[in-house]
Amino acid sequence: MATLWLFILIGATIYFFWLNRKIAESAQLHAKNQAEKLQVQLLDVACKRRRLGLLRTGKPGLKSTFIFDFSSDGESRYQAELEMEDIKLVNVAIPPHKI
Structure with a gap:
């Protein structure tokens, strides 16, 4: 029985x-x-x-927030946020930046 739980744990990992x-x-x-x-x-x-949380579809899944840095003029650095539910992009927050 312990071997079964070990395989389940390894598989989940x-x-x-x-x-x-x-x-x-x-x-x-x-x-x-x-x-x-x-x-x-x-x-x-x-x-x-x-x-871990409930997604907008009502199913359980992973909710993630990623930060991506970008530069518009080669000198400045800005941070934007991506909100994701599993692999689906839900929201993007982009700060004001130079064009």
Whole structure:
């Protein structure tokens, strides 16, 4: 019985690692698309917060907030936020910046 629980624990760990990588790759892609839309240079993307919760669809899932830094003139650095539910982009908060 202990072996079964060990396999379940290992399987859950692998699944959540794979899901976190999938969400991080999706956030990177969404940040790149936002940077192209704004015509700015994408500097980096980082996870600010990740938690379990109910998604807008009513199903359980991971809610994440990612920060991406960008520059519009090569000297200034601005931070925008991406709010995601699993791999779906829910909201983008972009600060005022130079054009």
